[in-house]
Amino acid sequence: MHVAIIGGASTIGTTVAYTLSGLAPSVDVSLVDINEGAAWAHGTDIEHASYHFAHAPGAVPGHDTESVGTIRSATPDELGALDPDLLVFNAAAPQPDDATDPSAREAELERNLSIVRDVAEDLQSLDPTPLLVVTNPIDRLVYHFYTLLEWPRRCFIGYSLSETARMVDGIADLVDGHRNDVYCPMMGEHGEHMVPVFSRARVDGDPLDVTESERTELMEYVRDIPFDIAEERGVDETSRWVTSAGVSRVVRAMAAADDDVPIDGTPAGVEPAGDDWTFCLSTPLDGEYGFEDVSLGVPVDLDADGVAAIHEWDLADDESAELRRAYESVRADLP
Structure with a gap:
């Protein structure tokens, strides 16, 4: 399985990649981000960390060299060539200082909707692909992606666990x-x-x-x-x-x-x-x-x-x- 994380150099994106490298080592991960240098740096660091996951006592299955996945970086322009099996959307506008106030969530739709529109354009060249939305407000952005991309609705998933x-x-x-x-x-x-x-x-x-x-x-x-x-x-x-x-x-x-x-x-x-x-x-x-x-x-x-x-x-x-x-x-x- 190949997972492309859009916003891959972010806090959540890099932590997801790190977690997958330890728990699902056969999964390929692409960190897709406009900050190509940061995505490359995180990806390289996580690949180095995966060596220790593989050789720790009681390592999970999948760390053999024939089935181990890769961690790579890419730019949004390269999304069409990645051919991912799953897209994870985690790109977001910077958090304001009042983000610790629950009422601040109301402004997240306005801040992140333009990013959704830009990413939807980048995804138009792909065949319908499952898209897992992690950016807030999740339910609203899932529906916006659904209306913008017009893929089968089964492709659209919002994280809420x-x-x-x-x-x-x-x-x-x-x-x-x-x-x-x-x-x-x-x-x-x-x-x-x-x-x-x-x-x-x-x-x-x-x-x-x-x-x-x-x-x-x-x-x-x-x-x-x-x-x-x-x-x-x-x-x-x-x-x-x-x-x-x-x-x-x-x-x-x-x-x-x-x-x-x-x-x-x-x-x-x-x-x-x-x-x-x-x-x-x-x-x-x-x-x-x-x-x-x-x-x-x-x-x-x-x-x-x-x-x-x-x-x-x-x-x-x-x-x-x-x-x-x-x-x-x-x-x-x-x-």
Whole structure:
């Protein structure tokens, strides 16, 4: 699999490449950036690091010299010649000083939309290719790419797994358990109107019972923690670690998918129980959940070509109402 990261010299782009070099060493990665020197420098440094991944005790499979991937750099003008299997869009305008304020997200669409239009022009020469959007506001930019490129909608995916990791961390603290035993899918908007599907949440396989006050506390934690982190660490660092791990999880799922058996997000070694462990990603909707002309986070299966299937879950009444609010929020910003 060949992954081209647009905005590859950025904090997230380089961290994704580094994570893939350790966890998915057979994947080829191209760091595509207007800053060619920085992309080359990061790519070369990551290639040097991959030597240590390969020779560490217990190295993951795929580090043999016959199957090891490459890390290279490229400019946007070279996108057409790269022939990638997956595009990761992570280019963004510089973050302002007030990016640690949750309300600042409202300005991200205006700042990043012109970049989306420019990149969409660069992508016109490619055959339809799965495109994973990581730049905020994710749901809105996914839909803009969908309308600009006119590729099949299964090609368009919006990353939204960081909220999942934050929510399970909050639940683990609440129940005094371990986060790796917790499952709680997050639908809706990547942002203010996220929808935790508590009706499907599990702790060590058992249903989760939370009070209204506990739900409120969990939502406040998930909404606030990325900004608390940014305030302490600086906006340039962004949520690089959780995002790169989540993006790598999506890439590895697509790389592992079989034409006959798409991946639903179930971890390796875990027997799925119905839709348990299915992950939610943003994708354009065409009637699913009663919505169209919008992109929202919904439960999906993935394969090498993108979204293989969208699951339509029976949601609790309050979850359905929250999902509609997410739809109205995102839809209000779209043409």
